[in-house]
Structures are given as C-alpha cells and as structure tokens.
Amino acid sequence: MENLKNIWKPELYRIQMEAPQPKPIICDHCPDRPVFYGKEYHGVMGHKEAVLLLEDEPNGAFLIRKGNDHNEFYTLTWKFNDRIIHYKLYYDGTHYIKDKRYETIYDLIADGLIICHMELKAHHILEMINLQTSYTESPYVTLNRKKLNTLTKIHQTSRSASPAVIKKDDIESFGLNKKMNFDLTPTIEDAPYFKYSKNHNFKVHTFKGLNWCELCANFLWGFTAQGVKCEDCGFIAHSKCSERVPNHCLPDLKKLRGVFGIDLTTLLNAHSSTLPFVVRKCVNEIETRGLDQEGIYRVSGFADEIEALKMAFDRDGEATDLSVYSNINVVAGTLKLYLRLLPVPLITYDVHPKLISAIQLKTSMVQISMLRECLDNLPPAHFNCLQYMVQHLYKVSQHAELNKMSAHNLSTVFAPTLVATPPAITDLSFEIRALQAIIENCPQIYYVCK
Structure with missing residues (x-):
C-alpha cells in the first residue's frame, strides 16, 4: 500500500487557492442597468474613469461598463497582477468573453481570475504535465488495478473463442455470475489491463467540488468546464491529458469506482451525507x-x-x-x-x-x-x-x-x-x-x- 501514499499532486490546488477573489466595485445609482447585471454595472464610462476607480483596489476588483451607447458589447474592466485590463463582454442568455459560457457574471469573473492566476503562477507545472504522464502509473490504474485485471479478462473471454484464465476469487469478489463458463485454473496474472480496446466517450464536464485528473494526478483547476469525463466508464481527465489516454474504456468499471481517492466534500455531496x-x-x-x-x-x-x-x-x-x-x-x-x-x-x-x-x-x-x-x-x-x-x-x-x-x-x-x-x-x-x-x-x- 505504500505506493499509494503520494498518489495525488496538490500543487495546482494550492496555487488556485491563492488566486484573487472577485470584488465588484458598486454603483448604487444607474438607471439604465440591464436586467442581467447587478450593481457592478456603471453605465457609460470611459476607460480612464474606470482605471481611476480601480487603481487603488486589490487584485480581483472589477466593474462592468459600456464604452459608449453605440457599442454592441459591454466592457469588463478588472485589476489583475497590479494591472488594469479591459475585455469585450457579451450576453446572449449566458455571459461570455470567448468560447466558455457562464450562467452568472460572478462565475465568469471567478473563473477568469483563476485562469489568469494559473497561467501566471503555474505555467511550469502545466508544461510538465504533458511530459510526465504514464498511463500504467496513473491513479486510474494504480487504484483500480485488480478491478481492471478482472474486468479486462471478462471482456476478453466474451470476445474470444479461447477463454482467458480468471481466478474464482476475482469473480466472487465482484459479485459476477458464477455460472459463466470461465477457466478457473490457477495462473500468474500477465497484466492484461491495457489490452481491451474501446474508445473513451469524453465530454467536457463541469465538476462539483474538487477533482483530480486520473491520468496525471494533478488538480482539475478552474471554476467551470475544468476537464472531461468519459460518459461510459467515468474516467476523469484534463482535456489535454484525455488526448493521451489509451483506447481502454471499461464501461463496467463505472459501477465499481467506489469511494477511495475521492475528494471528501465531493463524495459527501454525492451521498447526501455528513460523514464517509x-x-x-x-x-x-x-x-x-x-x-x-x-x-x-x-x-x-x-x-x-x-x-x-x-x-x-x-x-x-x-x-x-x-x-x-x-x-x-x-x-x-x-x-x-x-x-x-x-x-x-x-x-x-x-x-x-x-x-x-x-x-x-x-x-x-x-x-x-x-x-x-x-x-x-x-x-x-x-x-x-x-x-x-x-x-x-x-x-x-x-x-x-x-x-x-x-x-x-x-x-x-x-x-x-x-x-x-x-x-x-x-x-x-x-x-x-x-x-x-x-x-x-x-x-x-x-x-x-x-
């Protein structure tokens, strides 16, 4: 069990915790305020006036304005890394600047601050993730090695005229059908867990609570759409990491992922419980x-x-x-x-x-x-x-x-x-x-x- 001691890497999580928090600069009197903005909206305002309002505020302070009445967009002005920055801001039922969409303006600001902070403070880690990823040493394989062994043998047996060798204890430990025609002769396992090929069905996912990539073991940072999840087997990964995951989707494992290695708050929310x-x-x-x-x-x-x-x-x-x-x-x-x-x-x-x-x-x-x-x-x-x-x-x-x-x-x-x-x-x-x-x-x- 000692090889499980340091399976998760907390560095990205710690860096995200240091990201600036959104601080709206309030405007109490704005008669033409759109219904989809709150008191962070200041109406028509030039960039110089916006800079004056923000220059003595902490990083994370922001306001929303309109450069002039003729613009088809709004302007987000915020302070980050001791600089005042302006972005074109749009609303069509959701808030967006580029591709990512947000239900609330607070979500957009919070996620944007995290993204900018990670790019500034964690770029060295993000670069290393692409170079130091081993599937066979990943948390997914490490935590689920015996399950992967068993399920892979079962899949191989169902697809092959020559039955794979499966231990009786493996079948009973999973509650599988004991009447299935398996060869139960004792054998030394030959690490079959990456021989079964099926493409993962990855979809962009917004995770509740804290989650870690099951390929590289690093934190899934961000406020929304932090990574991808296979809808068939439940494999979780960064979007970039998912491109390097082998064709090794085992849908049956989704039912067996269990409770070990899952963030505590995430687990208790999922089980509507106060204690594991x-x-x-x-x-x-x-x-x-x-x-x-x-x-x-x-x-x-x-x-x-x-x-x-x-x-x-x-x-x-x-x-x-x-x-x-x-x-x-x-x-x-x-x-x-x-x-x-x-x-x-x-x-x-x-x-x-x-x-x-x-x-x-x-x-x-x-x-x-x-x-x-x-x-x-x-x-x-x-x-x-x-x-x-x-x-x-x-x-x-x-x-x-x-x-x-x-x-x-x-x-x-x-x-x-x-x-x-x-x-x-x-x-x-x-x-x-x-x-x-x-x-x-x-x-x-x-x-x-x-």
Whole structure:
C-alpha cells in the first residue's frame, strides 16, 4: 500500500487557492442597468474613469461598463497582477468573453481570475504535465488495478473463442455470475489491463467540488468546464491529458469506482451525507473490538486483506460486513488507507500554517483556543470528519495502558495522514505536537467528546 501514499499532486490546488477573489466595485445609482447585471454595472464610462476607480483596489476588483451607447458589447474592466485590463463582454442568455459560457457574471469573473492566476503562477507545472504522464502509473490504474485485471479478462473471454484464465476469487469478489463458463485454473496474472480496446466517450464536464485528473494526478483547476469525463466508464481527465489516454474504456468499471481517492466534500455531496461511511463503519468496528488491541493503528494488517476490504467497500458500500475480518488491524489499516488517499487531507493546506503557529504559543490555554479557531476554518466536510476521528482517537488513547497507544503515539502515526504538509517539509515534529494537543484536549476543543 505504500505506493499509494503520494498518489495525488496538490500543487495546482494550492496555487488556485491563492488566486484573487472577485470584488465588484458598486454603483448604487444607474438607471439604465440591464436586467442581467447587478450593481457592478456603471453605465457609460470611459476607460480612464474606470482605471481611476480601480487603481487603488486589490487584485480581483472589477466593474462592468459600456464604452459608449453605440457599442454592441459591454466592457469588463478588472485589476489583475497590479494591472488594469479591459475585455469585450457579451450576453446572449449566458455571459461570455470567448468560447466558455457562464450562467452568472460572478462565475465568469471567478473563473477568469483563476485562469489568469494559473497561467501566471503555474505555467511550469502545466508544461510538465504533458511530459510526465504514464498511463500504467496513473491513479486510474494504480487504484483500480485488480478491478481492471478482472474486468479486462471478462471482456476478453466474451470476445474470444479461447477463454482467458480468471481466478474464482476475482469473480466472487465482484459479485459476477458464477455460472459463466470461465477457466478457473490457477495462473500468474500477465497484466492484461491495457489490452481491451474501446474508445473513451469524453465530454467536457463541469465538476462539483474538487477533482483530480486520473491520468496525471494533478488538480482539475478552474471554476467551470475544468476537464472531461468519459460518459461510459467515468474516467476523469484534463482535456489535454484525455488526448493521451489509451483506447481502454471499461464501461463496467463505472459501477465499481467506489469511494477511495475521492475528494471528501465531493463524495459527501454525492451521498447526501455528513460523514464517509468508510470512516464511520471502521471506527465503530474498532471501538467494538479493538480498543484493547496492543499497537492498534501502529501494527499493520495484511496488505491483501486490506485490499479485499477496500474492494468490498467500493462494491457493497454501507452493506460491507466488517465482522468477517477477524484481524482488527486490517480494519484499522483500511481506515488509514482511506484517509491517506484523500486528495486534500482532513487538515487542509490553508489551515496548516495556522496550526503550526498555534502550537508554538507558550501557554496551553492559549494553544487550545487558537487550535479551536484554526479548526473552525476547515470546510464543513473536513471539520465534521476530523472531529469524528479526533474523538475516536481520544477514546483510543484512554485505553493506552492496554493498547500502548498514547496520544503522542497516535499523533505520530496519523500526522502524515491527517495534516496537509507542503512537500518541502520533512520534519513533522510540529504537526505531531499539534495533533497530539488536539487529541489530548479533545473535550475542550470540541466541548463534548463521545
């Protein structure tokens, strides 16, 4: 499982988070304002007057005007990179400057600022994406290797007079028809997962929440139409990356993509939930029969059983039966794997520096207050899941005499997984101290601990 540790690349996400935010310059009195604009519209205004209004404003400030009454277009004037820039702006039921269309003017401004910021600050990464993309090492193949193996063999069998060799366990693990005529003779797998050829059915897609390209592992940046998605198998990619994806569409995999490696907010919105069922079910199982297990979370479970439980969660969802895994370390290992594969860890990149500042304060009372304030800045999905995990780890630490897992030991295990740390940082001593303080002071930070 170690090769999954750093599967997602957060650099583009961090850069996007630094993009200027739209700030409309308000005009309260404009009698000829079109119905499709708000108070950001200033009527007929020359570019010099617009520049005067924006020159002392922060980057991201904007207004909409008309150069003169005879123009068939409007003008967007905004400040970016400390420069005032003017664009021709059109409306025909949607707002647009070039090809991309937007339902609201705010969407257009927000997306435009992100695009310009990425072109300015991330051009080196965007150039490297085209040079450093390996399909066989992509997240799509890495996360779904066993599923791809199984489904590809099944497709080959259905298209060939000579049946492919498929293991009985593979068929049963997917809930496939056990009466199908497969040769079940044991064999060594020969990596067949890129032999099945079918063109992907890619369509431009606007993604809700955060998503990453399954070919290059980089963030799908932007506010709308961030990339493409195969309507048959669900493969997600940048538009440019999709041009280099092999003809390897497996429509059946769409039903088996599961929950691992998906942004937390995106997943919970899709399931209309406040907590991932993987986390809830694993925590409940560990609290039922693992609190007195020596080395819980430190001792590794068997990798093949962790993979089997991961696949069971992907296949069966809430109905997954954890009681069949007698080794509780397998359940603990699966929970750690789920958290490790989140593209954005529970304690996010923008909260990380505030966390480090808080833990360096001198008195514990001030530390607790500042740590609580830091955690309040997390997105709701991250806040709720982290609270659930910290309350669980606090309960585990209360049995340290039996399980030998103190708050310090637990924070040492979980800090690399729960805290989003920039790649340049290799010494996690501050992160460990911060997480230890959060666990030890759980009742004070979260007020009521279960």
